[in-house]
Amino acid sequence: AQTVTQSQPEMSVQEAETVTLSCTYDTSESDYYLFWYKQPPSRQMILVIRQEAYKQQNATENRFSVNFQKAAKSFSLKISDSQLGDAAMYFCAYRSPFYNQGGKLIFGQGTELSVKP
Amino acid sequence: EAGVAQSPRYKIIEKRQSVAFWCNPISGHATLYWYQQILGQGPKLLIQFQNNGVVDDSQLPKDRFSAERLKGVDSTLKIQPAKLEDSAVYLCASSRTVGGLKETQYFGPGTRLLVL
Numbered sequence: 001a002q003t004v005t006q007s008q009p010e011m012s013v014q015e016a017e018t019v020t021l022s023c024t025y026d027t028s029e030s031d032y033y034l035f036w037y038k039q040p041p042s043r044q045m046i047l048v049i050r051q052e053a054y055k056q057q058n059a060t061e062n063r064f065s066v067n068f069q070k071a072a073k074s075f076s077l078k079i080s081d082s083q084l085g086d087a088a089m090y091f092c093a094y095r096s097p098f099y100n101q102g103g104k105l106i107f108g109q110g111t112e113l114s115v116k117p
Numbered sequence: 118e119a120g121v122a123q124s125p126r127y128k129i130i131e132k133r134q135s136v137a138f139w140c141n142p143i144s145g146h147a148t149l150y151w152y153q154q155i156l157g158q159g160p161k162l163l164i165q166f167q168n169n170g171v172v173d174d175s176q177l178p179k180d181r182f183s184a185e186r187l188k189g190v191d192s193t194l195k196i197q198p199a200k201l202e203d204s205a206v207y208l209c210a211s212s213r214t215v216g217g218l219k220e221t222q223y224f225g226p227g228t229r230l231l232v233l
Contacts, residue, residue, distance in 0.1 A: 004159075037224075043206055045160075045224035091159050103212070104150065104173060105222060107159025 002027045004094050006108035013082045014116050020067075021077045021111045023092030033095040034068070035105070036077045040088040048090070051075065079113075087115045119143065121225035123209050129231045135197035138228045142190070142211030148172075149186055150222060151194050152208040160208055166192065196230075204232045 003026045013019035025034070036048040051059045051068050058066050063083075067076045079086055092108040122141040130136050142149050148167050152160035163182065164174040168189035177184070181200070186192040196203055206229050210222040 043208075043227045043229070045208065045210070047221055047223075050221070093159075103148070103220065104162040104165055105152075105160070107161070109157075110159055 140209035146211035
């Protein structure tokens with residue numbers, strides 16, 4: 001079974017600085033997808049960024065980028081120029097291809113990010 | 118485009134009572150998911166529908182939880198009888214289809230359940 005581990009329960013960053021959130025996963029599959037979701041206090045899950053395992057190029061979305069290391073099974077999220085609105089719980093998630101497990105997301109435990117003004 | 122709608126947003130019940138949650142997915146989305154998120158943990162899939170058929174309910178406690186998706190649109194998740202450990206946020210998500218990375222799951226605001 002696949003597992004996702006986020007080893008940092010809490011992280012803090014100064015406004016305008018850069019922070020990196022860590023995520024590791026375990027799988028025997030070669031084809032899969034990885035996601036970072038943001039969950040603010042309102043509890044609404046918002047997709048931040050996604051990565052296909054077959055792509056070597058790291059995904060980037062504005063101030064958000066990932067460092068995908070497939071051999072090491074590592075998928076970290078870098079937030080540049082941190083803003084107060086980035087404060088939230090961040091979840092790393094893994095998804096198998098449909099033909100394996102129907103596309104369900106397997107989430108890590110989450111990292112609570114606080115941004116200091 | 119309207120997002121995933123859920124109701125109620127909050128519910129407080131006593132143990133052994135029953136409760137039902139409702140979800141309306143994004144129009145045209147064939148796949149619907151119910152996740153349970155216990156405080157301090159990541160969401161865990163309870164059940165997944167493709168149209169009105171069940172794709173995965175392996176982690177649904179079937180002795181007390183039930184779910185249905187009539188006509189392949191709205192869905193209802195029921196707990197009967199509720200236990201203290203059912204206190205959690207219940208998230209509904211939907212996606213256009215199941216296959217392919219393009220099929221992002223969009224989440225609703227969740228229903229926060231407190232069982233006393």
